[in-house]
Structure formats: C-alpha cells, structure tokens
Amino acid sequence: MATLITGGSGALGTELKKKFKDPIAPTHKELEIADKKAVDEFFKKNDIDIVIHAGALTGIRPCEENKQLAWDTNVGGTRNLVEASISSKRPVQFIYVSTACVFDGHSGMYKESSIPYPENFYALTKLLGEHEVNKLPEYLIIRTNFVAKKKWPYPKAFTDRFGTYLFADGVAEGISDVQKANLHGFVHIVGDKKMSIFELAKMTTSDVQPMTIKEYNGPKLTMDMSLDTERWKKYHISDP
Numbered sequence: 001m002a003t004l005i006t007g008g009s010g011a012l013g014t015e016l017k018k019k020f021k022d023p024i025a026p027t028h029k030e031l032e033i034a035d036k037k038a039v040d041e042f043f044k045k046n047d048i049d050i051v052i053h054a055g056a057l058t059g060i061r062p063c064e065e066n067k068q069l070a071w072d073t074n075v076g077g078t079r080n081l082v083e084a085s086i087s088s089k090r091p092v093q094f095i096y097v098s099t100a101c102v103f104d105g106h107s108g109m110y111k112e113s114s115i116p117y118p119e120n121f122y123a124l125t126k127l128l129g130e131h132e133v134n135k136l137p138e139y140l141i142i143r144t145n146f147v148a149k150k151k152w153p154y155p156k157a158f159t160d161r162f163g164t165y166l167f168a169d170g171v172a173e174g175i176s177d178v179q180k181a182n183l184h185g186f187v188h189i190v191g192d193k194k195m196s197i198f199e200l201a202k203m204t205t206s207d208v209q210p211m212t213i214k215e216y217n218g219p220k221l222t223m224d225m226s227l228d229t230e231r232w233k234k235y236h237i238s239d240p
C-alpha cells in the first residue's frame, strides 16, 4: 500500500507523515502539483494506492494577491492529481483536505450538507478543488480547521472569529481514522468545542494579546468557521 501525501512539509502534512506507514511525501521541489506532466510521470513511477492531498497555497493574503498562482495550485493542482488517479491502473483512494472556510461564516456550526459560499479567493479555490475531486467515482473530502501545535506566530489573536479547532496532530488522527473506516463523500473532522481564535492561541501562548476584526485591514475573512458533523465523531482538542 503506497500512500502519497502532498504538502508533506506543511503544518498538517508533517503530522500526516507520522500517521501513515512509509508514505511517499515529495517536497514541493520534488513534485510541482500544478505541472500536469510532472504529476502524470510521478504516478507512472510510483504505485500509488492512497492520495492524501494536503498541498495548497494556504495564505488568505497570498491567494488574494496572486490569484493565478492560487488558481494553478489549488484548482489546477487538484485537477492534475484527480486526472492522474483516474488514469492510474490501480484503484486509488483519494482524500482531499478542504477547509471550513468554504462556508460564509455568518452563522457557524456548518454540517456536511450545508451550502458553501466562500468569502475570499483562497476559500473559492478550495471549493473549486472540491468540485475537481467530485469528478472521481469515489472520493473523500475532509473539511476541517486547525493550527500547528506551537507558539502562536503573531502578537495578537481574534476574539471575534470562531472555530471548532483542532491541532494539526488531531486532524491527522481524524484523517487516519476515516481513511481506515473507508468513508466516502464529505466528512467534517472537528473539535468538540467552539472557541475563538484568541482562546485557541492562549492554549499554546499565554502572553498572546486579544484583538477584534475592527483592528484588521486585509482581504475578507470567514468569521465563524465552526463545523458540526452528522457523519463522524468529534475530537477533543488535546492539551499542548
């Protein structure tokens, strides 16, 4: 069983690599997912049975400022992996890591059946990535929300943006669980507690300072990213 993990150097990819046995996890340099030829050749050279597609351009601001790169990576890159999986001689279990940000964030506690309506270009490209994955006869699309379990990287954190957060290791565990359970369709991997980003940041960084959206200047943000699930269990966010 060979598992391909894209985005293996990222926050989630680093944890996914610990959960799956001997994964093939090329760096961005080793596999440019936006390059269709490179992706096709990679699939021909490696006997891939499982794809966990976590590679993406993830910053809200970089996606807004470089829409072509965001499009090529998040939509085109996903399409390339889907098409290579369809062309593969082996059956491929395809798992796509999407985001709570596909929803508008006006109400929160979105279920798998809720209707997406992205607020920014990053979220739009992730939603369009979902539609690429939808072309596979069988797929698993995971929507989630997490941060790396490390010191908060900014001096402040929002008190008025919310999520049902997990740390990246918790999401990796959830992905491993639903992969083993062979689930298909859409599944939300979520924490059992809705909290503000400030509360989340406090868990790793006691001196982080509160801020509100009034202090923010930038692309439109999803305010309430909390997710519910009608398909899977909720996870308890672990203490750092």
Ligand SMILES: NC(=O)c1ccc[n+]([C@@H]2O[C@H](COP(=O)([O-])OP(=O)(O)OC[C@H]3O[C@@H](n4cnc5c(N)ncnc54)[C@H](OP(=O)(O)O)[C@@H]3O)[C@@H](O)[C@H]2O)c1
Binding pocket: 006, 007, 008, 009, 010, 011, 012, 013, 027, 028, 029, 031, 032, 033, 034, 053, 054, 055, 056, 057, 058, 059, 073, 077, 097, 098, 099, 100, 126, 144, 145, 146, 147
């Ligand atoms: N973090 C969150 O809050 C969050 C929430 C929900 C969902 N997600 C989704 O979860 C996944 C992982 O997120 P993350 O926070 O772990 O991301 P991250 O830390 O930003 O890492 C992204 C990874 O993707 C790779 N990558 C970017 N462009 C690529 C390309 N063109 N070809 C190949 N690899 C490329 C990066 O490699 P380089 O760094 O070398 O470019 C890196 O390994 C993403 O799909 C994201 O949309 C994230």
